[in-house]
Amino acid sequence: MSSRAHSRYLGRRACLATLHDKLDLIAPAMESHLGLEVFVEGVDTDRFGTFSGEVPRPRSAYETALIKARAGMVASDARFGLASEGSIGTNSFFPLVSDVEFVVFIDDEEGFEVAEQATSFDIVAHRWVVDDLRTDGDQLHRAGFPSHGLIVHPEDSSLPVFKGIHDLDELESAVRTCRSSGSAQVVIESDLRANHCPSRRPTIRRAAERLAERLTKHCPSCECPGWGPVDEVRGRKCAECRWPTNERLALVMGCCRCDLRRTDQVTTEPGDPSRCPRCNP
Incomplete structure (x- = not known):
């Protein structure tokens, strides 16, 4: 039987807080994986920050997405909430413009919140x-x-x-x-708002797909939905000198609600010498 048939969200409704036409980016994954119906609550999400800078965004993209989801839940009296937020820019290590999109889900019945993200370098930002x-x-x-x-x-x-x-x-x-x-x-x-920036939209859709898939997985201990990666272990050994690099060695899987953590997906592949502090200081 499919995960959708087993979903505790089958036939339930979740509020999506957005002003920028994100329903068709987030709702399909929630419906297909979980049977969750998503509706839009048009709260003023711009008050939490704008890309154009008129309203500063004091918090991270992840935190802002949670605030937006909660605002939608309050406005609609919903038990489940969704929202997304993007972080777009460059850094000193990688000059290309990156688009990191977070999609969050809040479940007030089970008492947890969870997020997934997707990154793209295909965004048009000029x-x-x-x-x-x-x-x-x-x-x-x-x-x-x-x-x-x-x-x-x-x-x-x-x-x-x-x-x-x-x-x-x-x-x-x-x-x-x-x-x-x-x-x-x-x-x-x-204009980097999702309804005016087509190159952002596939990344939001991909983050929503990852989130929906994650919500089909349950904690082995408390059965809470949303079991998935919560941290990572670095230190893969260099292929040349066997010194620990900064590359990922394993994922730490965890629950959104209880303290259960398990190390998973340990890689046996050697690390890249170009990422080694001894071979390439």
Whole structure:
């Protein structure tokens, strides 16, 4: 019999807190794996932070997703809640723009919360500054315009901000308005909200699929749904010198509710010498 038939969520309903058209990214996996019906509660999730920066996001993407899910549950009086949040940017170690998407699930009946994530380097995220009214076709191409939306605002101020621009005439009008506000330069950047950024959407869908699959797995001790990876052990031995590297040696599997932990998926493959502190200090 399928995991869906055994699911404690079969025929139940969960609230998805979103303003940005994520239902078709998250609901199908929940229904197919769990029989869980997902409905949208249109709470103002922008108050917890915006990509455009008007509202700072003081917490991590994971924590923000939990806050959003809880807000949806409160607004809809639901026992189960879902939400997602992305973290998009670069770091000093890897110059490509990464998109890390978290999808979280809260179950107030069983008393647990769980998340899964997915990462992609395929997201279209671009920013440039213009000092006249001309639009640069090469820059627009790099920004994925018009399928990917744009945000326009003066460089020396966060206001006015024009969002969700997919039309060239609208883009030029926004630039003119910003210039007329007294700003010498105008910023044009990707609108990273999920309903305006198609290249984010597959990553959210993949995280939701992983979460739904995880919810079909139960703790061997307390039977709570959501058994899965909670940590990892590093120290795979270098193929050249056998010194411990920083590569993953094993996964630590655990329960979302009780303290049960088990080491799993121990690899016997040697570590990459390029990741070894002795061979490649």
